[in-house]
Amino acid sequence: MSPLDTWFNGRTLLTDGAWGTELQVRGLEPGRNPDHWNIEHPDRVEDVARAYAEAGCDVILTNTFRANRIALGEGSGALAVELNRAGVEISRRAAQGRCRVIASLGPSGKMLLAGDVTPEELTEAFAEQAAALAQADALLIETMSDIEEACLALRAALPTGLPVIVSFAFDAGRNKDRTMTGATPEQAAAAVEAAGAAAVGANCGSGIAAFAPLCARLRAACRLPLWIKPNAGLPEIVEGRAVYRTTPAEFASHAPALVAAGAGFLGGCCGSNVEFIRALGAELKRCALS
Amino acid sequence: MADLRTLHDAILEGNAKQAAALTQEALAEGLAPLDIIQQAMVPAMDEVGRRFECEEYFVPELLLSARAMKAALEPVRPLLVASGIQPAGRVVIGTVKGDLHDIGKNLVAALLEGGGFEVIDLGADVPAQKFVEAVQSSGAGIVALSALLTVTMPSMKSTIEALDHAGVRSRVKVIVGGAPVTQQFADQIGADGYSENATAAVALARRLSQPA
Numbered sequence: 459m460s461p462l463d464t465w466f467n468g469r470t471l472l473t474d475g476a477w478g479t480e481l482q483v484r485g486l487e488p489g490r491n492p493d494h495w496n497i498e499h500p501d502r503v504e505d506v507a508r509a510y511a512e513a514g515c516d517v518i519l520t521n522t523f524r525a526n527r528i529a530l531g532e533g534s535g536a537l538a539v540e541l542n543r544a545g546v547e548i549s550r551r552a553a554q555g556r557c558r559v560i561a562s563l564g565p566s567g568k569m570l571l572a573g574d575v576t577p578e579e580l581t582e583a584f585a586e587q588a589a590a591l592a593q594a595d596a597l598l599i600e601t602m603s604d605i606e607e608a609c610l611a612l613r614a615a616l617p618t619g620l621p622v623i624v625s626f627a628f629d630a631g632r633n634k635d636r637t638m639t640g641a642t643p644e645q646a647a648a649a650v651e652a653a654g655a656a657a658v659g660a661n662c663g664s665g666i667a668a669f670a671p672l673c674a675r676l677r678a679a680c681r682l683p684l685w686i687k688p689n690a691g692l693p694e695i696v697e698g699r700a701v702y703r704t705t706p707a708e709f710a711s712h713a714p715a716l717v718a719a720g721a722g723f724l725g726g727c728c729g730s731n732v733e734f735i736r737a738l739g740a741e742l743k744r745c746a747l748s
Numbered sequence: 749m750a751d752l753r754t755l756h757d758a759i760l761e762g763n764a765k766q767a768a769a770l771t772q773e774a775l776a777e778g779l780a781p782l783d784i785i786q787q788a789m790v791p792a793m794d795e796v797g798r799r800f801e802c803e804e805y806f807v808p809e810l811l812l813s814a815r816a817m818k819a820a821l822e823p824v825r826p827l828l829v830a831s832g833i834q835p836a837g838r839v840v841i842g843t844v845k846g847d848l849h850d851i852g853k854n855l856v857a858a859l860l861e862g863g864g865f866e867v868i869d870l871g872a873d874v875p876a877q878k879f880v881e882a883v884q885s886s887g888a889g890i891v892a893l894s895a896l897l898t899v900t901m902p903s904m905k906s907t908i909e910a911l912d913h914a915g916v917r918s919r920v921k922v923i924v925g926g927a928p929v930t931q932q933f934a935d936q937i938g939a940d941g942y943s944e945n946a947t948a949a950v951a952l953a954r955r956l957s958q959p960a
Contacts, residue, residue, distance in 0.1 A: 488900065489847060566849075572812060
């Protein structure tokens with residue numbers, strides 16, 4: 459049983475697309491940590507959130523992926539709390555009760571195994587961030603590559619009482635089916651299920667075509683709902699900006715295979731935008747009817 | 749008698765402390781620095797590379813082995829310099845402006861050092877001008893640029909342009925890497941080389957260091 463089971467009502471839920479690129483369209487300087495805009499330009503962040511809510515998303519995220527004190531840098535605990543609280547408030551305002559808000563937590567960017575960070579430091583940073591996000595409907599620990607870091611974050615987030623989803627980036631190895639640290643979908647699913655996750659998933663990665671097999675392997679490895687949020691392929695740089703060549707229609711055409719493979723939540727990661735999510739939503743409606 | 753096999757295994761297993769101690773021991777017993785390198789260290793790193801290729805090792809293991817290699821090289825390096833043996837080359841490395849991710853960059857830096865290169869690590873979020881200054885002051889032959897975010901990839905291009913404007917572009921080979929970076933992108937921005945992973949980056953740096 460997952461606390462999310464009551465959310466589905468027999469269909470795959472539509473989640474949102476990328477935020478960073480949408481914020482860049484609204485003037486965010488490339489390379490700047492987008493989370494700072496929760497305080498500096500909350501109106502523009504809300505604009506992105508609202509665009510996704512209006513595109514028919516069942517779930518939107520928060521602009522808080524990098525708002526943990528380790529990723530933000532030394533002495534940023536108070537800032538992290540402020541950015542996270544503001545992030546949830548912004549997405550709530552944009553959702554206006556039309557959709558649920560799941561708060562995003564990204565990796566620390568430091569490697570446990572290499573001794574760059576201690577388990578205690580990770581626990582403290584994730585607990586702080588999770589507590590500051592506790593007004594959301596659920597928490598999402600995403601783009602993880604290290605099972606140990608993911609489980610530390612999960613355990614740090616569970617005391618909020620919210621359902622916690624843990625999603626990994628499988629983009630390494632010959633078949634692009636391992637995380638950077640070598641974890642397989644089977645290992646990742648088993649570990650986070652045992653540690654109390656409400657759902658497990660795959661996001662980012664190496665393009666949507668790789669996701670149906672990943673999804674099927676996660677499905678076979680655990681009983682949790684599955685969170686699937688693929689990239690829109692790899693970017694090319696045109697006139698100084700990252701351009702993704704996958705079209706919304708191509709992206710959405712993978713939806714039936716992903717639903718068949720067990721995706722409970724479906725959306726887009728880097729390179730996707732509101733167009734992709736609309737196309738995906740239309741495709742999901744067709745899946746539900748057929 | 750110093751045990752080169754154990755040194756080999758210490759590097760393979762990423763045990764930096766043991767690798768350094770065993771190297772000291774071998775030197776104290778009078779083994780030639782080059783013999784230690786060629787009989788223990790190089791084969792160990794070759795095996796690390798092989799394990800990475802066959803997916804027995806992933807990034808964390810690579811990083812630990814590279815650190816062990818670096819620790820083992822520490823006591824050997826001054827002896828090599830004293831006997832007139834030159835480093836494989838000098839590399840200025842950094843993650844480009846706007847990008848704070850340093851895992852990939854650290855890994856490449858460690859493997860380059862393990863491969864006998866002298867590495868000047870500028871850290872993460874490095875402005876183009878800092879790369880220019882480091883090239884000017886160090887006389888490095890290679891500049892290695894890292895980016896993890898698609899949004900910071902353009903900083904690679906502006907760094908190459910800055911090297912060009914400063915008149916040092918022709919002095920250096922620029923190599924690029926990072927999750928979203930591709931050969932096509934490297935070609936687009938006029939880099940001299942791209943590698944898909946950290947072990948291949950060392951081979952690339954070696955190739956580009958050869959006098960033309």
